[in-house]
Each structure stands twice: as structure tokens, then as C-alpha cells.
Amino acid sequence: MDMNKKIKVCVENLNVYYGDKQALYDVCMDINQNEITALIGPSGCGKSTFLRCLNRMNDVIDICKVEGSIKIDGEDIYNKDVQVEKLRERVGMVFQKPNPFPKSIFENVAYGPRIHGLAKDKIELEEIVFTSLKKAAIFEEVKDRLDETGTSLSGGQQQRLCIARAISVNPDVILMDEPCSALDPIATAKIEALMEDLKKEYTIIIVTHSMQQAARVSSKTGFFHLGNLIEVNDTETIFSTPTNEKTLDYVTGRFG
Amino acid sequence: MNNNSLKISGSNLKKRLKAERRFRYYGIFAISLALIFVLILFTNIISKGYSAFYRTLIAVNIEFNDEINLESIKEMSDEEIKQIDLYSFTKKNIYANFPEIEKKSDKKKIIKLFSIEFEEDVKKYIISNKKNIDNKNQVFLTASDDIDQIHKGNYSRSIPEERRRVSNFQLSIYDKLVNQNRVKFEFNVPFFTRGDSREAELAGLGGSLIGSFFTMILVLLLSFPFGLFGAIYLEEFSRKNRFTDFIEININNLAAVPSIVFGLLGLGILLNTFELPRSTALVGGITLSLMTLPTIIIATRASLRSVPPSIREGALAVGASKVQTVMHHVVPLALPGSITGTIIGIARALGETAPLLLIGMVAFIVDIPGSPVDPSTSLPVQAYLWNDSAERGYEEKTSAAIIILLGFLILFNLIAVIIRRKFETKW
Numbered sequence: 130m131d132m133n134k135k136i137k138v139c140v141e142n143l144n145v146y147y148g149d150k151q152a153l154y155d156v157c158m159d160i161n162q163n164e165i166t167a168l169i170g171p172s173g174c175g176k177s178t179f180l181r182c183l184n185r186m187n188d189v190i191d192i193c194k195v196e197g198s199i200k201i202d203g204e205d206i207y208n209k210d211v212q213v214e215k216l217r218e219r220v221g222m223v224f225q226k227p228n229p230f231p232k233s234i235f236e237n238v239a240y241g242p243r244i245h246g247l248a249k250d251k252i253e254l255e256e257i258v259f260t261s262l263k264k265a266a267i268f269e270e271v272k273d274r275l276d277e278t279g280t281s282l283s284g285g286q287q288q289r290l291c292i293a294r295a296i297s298v299n300p301d302v303i304l305m306d307e308p309c310s311a312l313d314p315i316a317t318a319k320i321e322a323l324m325e326d327l328k329k330e331y332t333i334i335i336v337t338h339s340m341q342q343a344a345r346v347s348s349k350t351g352f353f354h355l356g357n358l359i360e361v362n363d364t365e366t367i368f369s370t371p372t373n374e375k376t377l378d379y380v381t382g383r384f385g
Numbered sequence: 386m387n388n389n390s391l392k393i394s395g396s397n398l399k400k401r402l403k404a405e406r407r408f409r410y411y412g413i414f415a416i417s418l419a420l421i422f423v424l425i426l427f428t429n430i431i432s433k434g435y436s437a438f439y440r441t442l443i444a445v446n447i448e449f450n451d452e453i454n455l456e457s458i459k460e461m462s463d464e465e466i467k468q469i470d471l472y473s474f475t476k477k478n479i480y481a482n483f484p485e486i487e488k489k490s491d492k493k494k495i496i497k498l499f500s501i502e503f504e505e506d507v508k509k510y511i512i513s514n515k516k517n518i519d520n521k522n523q524v525f526l527t528a529s530d531d532i533d534q535i536h537k538g539n540y541s542r543s544i545p546e547e548r549r550r551v552s553n554f555q556l557s558i559y560d561k562l563v564n565q566n567r568v569k570f571e572f573n574v575p576f577f578t579r580g581d582s583r584e585a586e587l588a589g590l591g592g593s594l595i596g597s598f599f600t601m602i603l604v605l606l607l608s609f610p611f612g613l614f615g616a617i618y619l620e621e622f623s624r625k626n627r628f629t630d631f632i633e634i635n636i637n638n639l640a641a642v643p644s645i646v647f648g649l650l651g652l653g654i655l656l657n658t659f660e661l662p663r664s665t666a667l668v669g670g671i672t673l674s675l676m677t678l679p680t681i682i683i684a685t686r687a688s689l690r691s692v693p694p695s696i697r698e699g700a701l702a703v704g705a706s707k708v709q710t711v712m713h714h715v716v717p718l719a720l721p722g723s724i725t726g727t728i729i730g731i732a733r734a735l736g737e738t739a740p741l742l743l744i745g746m747v748a749f750i751v752d753i754p755g756s757p758v759d760p761s762t763s764l765p766v767q768a769y770l771w772n773d774s775a776e777r778g779y780e781e782k783t784s785a786a787i788i789i790l791l792g793f794l795i796l797f798n799l800i801a802v803i804i805r806r807k808f809e810t811k812w
Contacts, residue, residue: 186701191624214704222702228695230714240713241703291699298703 137162137302137332138183143197145178145187152178156197156358158351165324165333167343167364170353171384176336179353180304183334184220185213201302218245221295225307227287229279229294234271237279237290238262241298257297264330265293266323285316289323296331303327305335309342321346340380344368352376430791434784437576440586441536442525443499444567447478447507449520463512471504479503479526483558494555500527500586525569530585530778532559536568540777576785580751581767585778588771590786592753596666596746596761597735603670603757604677604734609727611674612681616723619682620689621711640679647676648740656744664745664760672740677730684726688719721808725801732797736790738765764790 138160145153153175160166168176178187185206187193199206206216218241229237238258241247248254262268267289271282279290288308295303305324309317324333324346337343343350344364351361352375360373371377378384449455453474458466476496480486483495500506503526510524531551534540536559546553562568579589623629651672655661661668692715700710741747747766754761762770768786771779 184702186698189697189701214706217702217704222698224695224698224702226695228693228699230696230699231718240700240705244703244705244709244713294699294703 134161139200146194148192165347167347167350168336174353175356176353220302221300222304235275261293261297265289302332436537437781437785440573441528441533442569534777585776593762593767597763599666599757600669607674608677616682616685645739648743651744666757673734680730685723688722692718728801
């Protein structure tokens with residue numbers, strides 16, 4: 130592995146339970162800064178659960194119990210002193226189905242900075258909103274209709290709006306949970322190009338069902354199966370010469 | 386024959402089509418029957434009640450003389466005019482309008498053509514015409530209930546005289562007055578402004594309208610905020626355990642409890658234990674709030690539940706706290722549904738009679754309540770009270786009260802539908 134890469138997220142012995150059912154078994158994984166890491170695997174393999182542990186979205190599920198440690202920049206995010214709101218400011222998330230708020234496009238992006246008090250006045254807030262929309266490569270399409278509701282946009286535009294919303298609070302890490310599964314190929318291509326741009330500033334972790342997408346965008350890929358992280362390595366290695374037989378079967382399309 | 390023909394051939398298929406047609410007819414029949422009943426109800430109520438919105442007045446010449454001095458009256462304030470005794474003065478004036486009648490018993494019958502409070506009409510006339518009042522005036526006096534009903538045609542003249550409340554003599558006077566164009570038929574404003582009365586022609590809805598208004602305002606103020614926040618807490622914040630399950634079951638059960646049980650509760654706790662004033666909108670409002678609360682909680686919870694979880698996740702993911710997520714995103718989206726539920730709950734409370742009977746809002750109250758702690762009735766209770774009275778005039782007023790009540794209910798439901806149509810978010 131390339132030694133001059135900085136490790137951003139360090140996951141050790143992660144076990145996750147939903148009630149009596151165990152969803153993840155002893156997952157250990159390092160995620161490099163300013164890279165795209167893809168998580169692949171068949172449905173129900175735990176990759177989304179893993180992703181949602183990284184910004185503690187699993188907290189809202191009463192029966193979910195998390196063991197082990199997840200460190201971001203060396204800080205354990207499951208420590209009692211950690212404020213989950215603060216954590217989610219640093220670790221943004223984009224969901225499978227675009228979920229803009231049924232408010233104006235401007236409000237969608239302005240909401241995060243406003244609740245975290247990132248802008249001193251209206252001008253600063255506007256600045257943040259415009260920069261975020263530009264970074265999400267959607268500014269040109271919506272600049273004349275910022276008052277329209279976010280839900281009036283097309284699916285692909287909505288998803289880029291959600292990306293703008295995620296980066297508006299200036300996170301380090303962006304989690305993407307199958308961000309393109311509800312989009313057509315052209316919108317998917319736009320998002321993939323956008324991710325390529327974004328990794329210069331952010332660390333991106335993406336869960337995807339499409340192995341082609343993982344191969345196209347990511348530097349590292351992790352393969353999950355039945356709650357176990359079977360193999361994690363450089364994307365090229367995973368797709369050409371994986372060490373594990375299951376990985377080989379999966380990436381060559383023999384199951385999943 | 387070709388077995389694959391698409392034309393109807395097999396008896397099985399014919400049977401199926403027949404069954405389908407029959408099923409459709411059952412549905413149409415059921416709906417028609419329901420509509421016919423609604424139609425009968427509405428025509429019945431409206432045909433009986435619409436005449437209560439009009440009243441009959443009889444013109445009488447009133448001449449001021451030494452007994453009641455016009456100049457001194459002009460100096461008086463409105464309050465002072467209301468205090469003076471004009472009863473015998475007006476009576477003498479009425480007799481003077483019928484100089485041909487001399488027998489004392491006939492004179493009495495003449496007086497019976499007018500409402501018992503005829504002097505009030507004279508006072509009102511003086512007050513409103515104080516500036517340009519003359520010695521000789523034509524004043525319209527409210528007709529008695531019997532004449533009013535005869536004029537409206539609600540009371541048949543073909544009934545034999547001994548069984549009729551209006552004698553032939555009185556009828557002949559009435560006919561003469563009609564021929565002289567001295568009978569006026571106008572919109573019944575006092576019906577909406579006056580309180581209840583023992584005289585059918587004077588009884589009005591004013592008191593019960595105000596009583597219902599105070600009660601509904603209290604129901605809104607008490608049940609909406611409590612219902613809203615209760616529902617938000619139960620749906621968004623409370624942990625799911627046995628205790629919250631127990632609460633949930635009880636709320637659902639409370640919504641189905643007969644309303645009279647809430648009346649007993651109001652009687653037992655509000656009146657007997659806390660000794661709140663009896664027959665008041667305050668107690669009525671609290672009692673009906675308790676009845677409306679579960680409806681509002683259930684409606685609000687349903688609309689909170691229909692807000693997609695993705696909205697909550699979106700807000701949480703940018704770092705909003707639980708309270709921020711709920712207050713900034715979920716509640717605004719659920720509010721239209723909650724308000725619709727509240728309006729429907731209040732409409733139900735408006736039409737509720739039984740619990741109010743138990744807490745004493747069924748009393749005969751003449752004064753129009755000035756505050757929620759004054760004794761009052763409500764619209765449906767007023768209809769109930771009038772329905773019990775014998776005079777003809779109350780029959781039309783019962784129906785008129787129900788028309789007004791139905792009008793409000795339709796209005797409320799309309800508002801609820803409009804709010805739902807306009808603000809409902811589709812996902």
C-alpha cells in the first residue's frame with residue numbers, strides 16, 4: 130500500500146447488532162484521505178450498515194447496538210463526549226433516493242450552515258450556498274430558480290442538490306449510499322464526474338450495487354458478504370486478482 | 386367451434402359478467418338510498434325551518450301626548466329611555482288604532498295579536514329616531530307567535546275555531562290589517578341577536594351562538610396545542626416500551642368512548658371536585674376538549690407518520706438535532722393533516738349535545754353570555770330545548786337552529802378539505 134497516503138477513517142473490530150441479529154462481524158478497515166473508497170457486496174451484506182455507522186445514523190434506530198471503535202482523524206466517534214450533531218457536520222451523507230427538503234433550492238443548501246451558525250450574515254450565507262452549489266456542479270442549472278422547491282428538479286439534479294447540501298457544512302468525509310441507483314445513465318455519469326472533482330477536497334466513501342461504477346470511480350474497494358468484510362484492496366486488484374474466492378465469484382458475476 | 390374464440394361463449398363467463406353487473410347495481414342502489422335519505426332530511430329541515438328567518442310586524446300608530454312627553458324624552462339618554470314604563474301608554478295607543486272595538490274582552494284579544502314585549506319595540510323606535518321624532522308615529526310592533534305562524538301559513542285557518550288558538554274575531558282583524566298593508570314581513574334579525582325566550586316569536590339563537598363560540602374557542606385553545614405536542618412526543622421522541630404502548634391503546638380507546646361519558650367526567654370532576662361554575666362555556670369547553678383530544682392526537686400522529694423518513698434522515702445528516710429535525714422539517718409537513726383533524730374534531734364537538742346536558746348547559750338562559758364563565762347554552766342544546774316546547778313558533782326555530790348548525794358543520798368540513806387539498810404534500 131502507498132505509505133504516503135494519510136489514513137482518515139480507522140475502523141477496528143466493528144460489530145453491529147439489530148436486536149438479536151448481528152449485522153456486522155469484526156470489521157476492520159482503513160480509509161484513505163482524499164480518495165474514493167467503494168463498498169460492494171450483495172443485498173443485505175451490511176455495507177449500508179457499515180456506512181451509517183460512520184456518521185452514527187444508526188443511533189436513531191432504538192434496537193441498534195454498535196461495538197468496536199471508529200476513529201476519524203484519531204478521534205473515536207463513539208466516545209461519550211462526542212456530539213453527534215458535530216460529527217455529522219464533519220461527516221456528510223448522500224442517500225440512495227434523492228431527498229431534498231420540500232423547501233426552496235436555496236433553503237435546502239442554507240439549512241445546514243444556518244443551524245451550525247457558519248454564516249455571520251445573509252451575504253456570507255449566500256456565499257456558502259453559491260459555493261456549495263458550484264462545487265456540486267448544479268449552480269448553472271438552478272441559479273435563476275433558487276426560489277423554486279427542491280422537489281421540482283429532476284432526479285439527477287435533486288441528487289446533486291443533496292450533494293450541495295452535504296458539502297454546505299464543510300465536511301471532511303462524504304458518505305454516499307448508492308447515490309446513483311435511482312438515476313439514469315446520463316445523470317449517473319454527471320455524479321461520477323462530480324465525485325472525481327470532489328475527492329480533491331473530501332474523503333468519499335460510496336456504497337454501490339454497480340461493480341462497474343466501483344471500478345470507474347474508486348481507488349480502493351471493500352467487498353462485504355453476510356456481514357463480513359471479505360476483502361479490501363486497491364480497486365484494480367479487487368477486480369483483476371482478488372485473493373479471496375468469494376470476491377472473485379462476485380466480481381465476475383457468478384453470484385450476487 | 387374454435388375454442389380460442391374471443392367472443393362470449395361459455396356459460397361460466399356469462400355468469401361471471403352477470404355477477405359483476407349485479408354487484409355494481411347493489412352499489413348504485415346503496416348509494417342512491419343513502420342520497421335519498423340525505424335529501425329527505427335536508428328538504429324536511431329546510432322546508433320547516435326557513436320561515437324562522439322571517440318575522441311578522443304590525444304597523445301601529447303611536448301618538449305622544451301629555452302622559453309621555455316628547456320633549457322630555459328627547460333629553461333622555463338611551464339607558465334612561467329603556468327604563469321608562471311605556472306599557473300602558475302603548476296599550477292605550479293600540480286601542481286607539483281600533484276605535485270601533487269597545488268590548489273589554491275584544492280589546493284583550495286585540496292586545497293578544499302582538500308580542501308581549503310590544504313596549505320594547507316602541508322604545509327601540511324612540512331610540513333610533515330620537516332626532517326627528519314627531520308626535521304622531523307609525524311604529525312596527527312584533528306580532529304574536531300565533532299571528533306570525535298564521536302569516537307564514539304554518540298554521541291552518543281551516544281548523545275549527547274552538548280548537549284554534551286564534552279566534553275568528555282575531556282573524557278578521559288580522560285580515561283587515563293585511564288589506565290595509567299594515568303587516569310587514571321582514572328578515573328576522575333578532576333571531577340572531579336575542580337570547581332564548583319563553584315567547585316563541587322573541588326567542589333567538591344569539592345566546593347559544595355566543596355560547597358555542599366560547600366553547601369552541603376553548604376547545605381549540607386546549608385541545609390543539611396539547612394534542613399536537615402530545616402526538617409529536619409520542620410519535621417522534623418517546624421510546625417504544627410497554628408504558629407507551631399502554632398510552633397508545635388508551636388514546637385509541639378514548640376516541641371511541643361515548644361522549645356522554647365525558648359529560649359524566651365533567652360533572653364529577655370539574656363541577657363537583659373543582660367546583661367550577663355550572664352551565665358555563667368554560668366547563669363545556671374543557672369537557673369537549675377532553676373528547677376532542679384523542680381525535681387530534683390520532684390525526685396528528687397519522688400525518689407525522691406519513692412524512693417520509695428520508696426527510697428526517699436528510700436533516701439529521703447535515704447535523705440537525707432531533708428537535709431541530711422535528712420542528713424544522715417534520716412538523717411543518719404534518720401540520721396540514723393535523724389542522725384538518727383538529728377542524729373535524731371541533732366540528733364534532735360543535736354538534737355534541739349529550740355531555741353538555743350533564744354539565745348543566747341545558748338551562749333556560751335569556752341573557753347573552755359575555756364571557757366563558759357566564760351561564761350559556763350551545764347551538765345543538767338550544768335546538769334540543771326548543772324541540773321540547775309546545776308553541777308552534779319553536780318548531781320552525783328548532784329546524785332553523787339545526788340549519789345554522791349544519792351550515793357551520795359544512796363550513797368547517799369545507800375548510801378542512803380546502804386545507805388538505807392546498808397544503809398536502811405528495812410524495
